[in-house]
Amino acid sequence: MASGDNVQTGYSCDDWERHYDTDDLRWDLGEVAPPFERLWEERNISPCKAIIPGCGRGHEAVFLAERGFQITAVDYTRGAVGLLDDALVTKNLPGEVLHLNFFELDAKYNNSFDLMLEHTFFCAINPDMRQEYVTTAGRILKSGALLIGLFYETGEKDGPPFNTGKRDIEECFSEKFEIEILNKTIHSAERRQGKEWLAILKRK
Template sequence: MTEEIRNGYEQADWQKHYDDNDLAWDLGEVAQPFVRLWEDNVLQPGTLIVPGCGQGHEVIYFAERGFRVTGVDYSPGAVKLLGESLKHKDLNAQVLHRDFFELETAHDQGYDAMLEQTFFCAIRPDQRPAYVETVSRILKSGGLLFGLFYETGEEGGPPFNTTEADIRNHFSGAFDIERLEKCSFSSEKRKDKEWLAVLRKKPENQTG
């Protein structure tokens, strides 16, 4: 096991993928489960944040549907690609060049929803409590965390394996689990390996 795999990625490791145009994780389009959630009226337009957004296919998809979207990524390569796509499409969305875990307090309770797509598996497992803390901080009470969690079934990472138990253990304190199921319409290479989750932030006085 290489040092990189044992320790996860630093910002420079991600940026190198953008420098080398090596974006193996990128589906090249919005992930179909998000299209389903939208078409099934699970989601209503509002403020939406997408951490670790990469090229931001989801940012674009939801900006086109009337959401006020904020994409966050700490790799300049991702920010540049998404900025160019938005400009090309003449679309409005905010793109922040930031470490998700260091979002300023101005973002606190600022979002109706957060979209998860290959970000939870991209961070080191020891950063997962900080993920839960940050999403709990920036969502409004009753806000939704929805997305896809990647069960790679493999050791090391990124991507780091995420099981159903991991999701329940990390999120059930601060979130009600409204939906958690193996996704039946994942992309071919993630078939049977994604958990589709719809989690609702509990009111502050009900967290435990």
């Protein structure tokens, strides 16, 4: 974690990269987040153009690619991008993996995605960047597109992961998104039980 007195300083890109360099992926579930798997069993979410920000090893990206979604995954570390590139090659799956800062996505991606799948990226960024997150999501998603996310209520003051409560989600997203579903999920991985908000947000 970057040094300083402000506990909400967060990680720099180098901090994240160090985790990949030392194979310390303590946030990684080793599989797609179970609530997503459940949601896909319960709802008919048709394959479409999808983006996965802060994709990490990319379990969500692989999950979508295996189901016929046209994926763009974004991470600003070499480590994450390398791992996902390898996974896609091994599984012979198509997909675009971008090595860049999510907030600097090129304007050619404006208004181009039908789905964004959020998993422990919103809680990974400095809370000061949350409005920028909403602005970027709003810019790249088509009107009517879905942002499906798991938001992590850690109950902790510092981070990452930074605490995300129901009101944080409502305050951040209400202007640009309709909140279709916002419930604590009971299907979280064991270590996150009772701490994850499953949100389905629709771009206005």
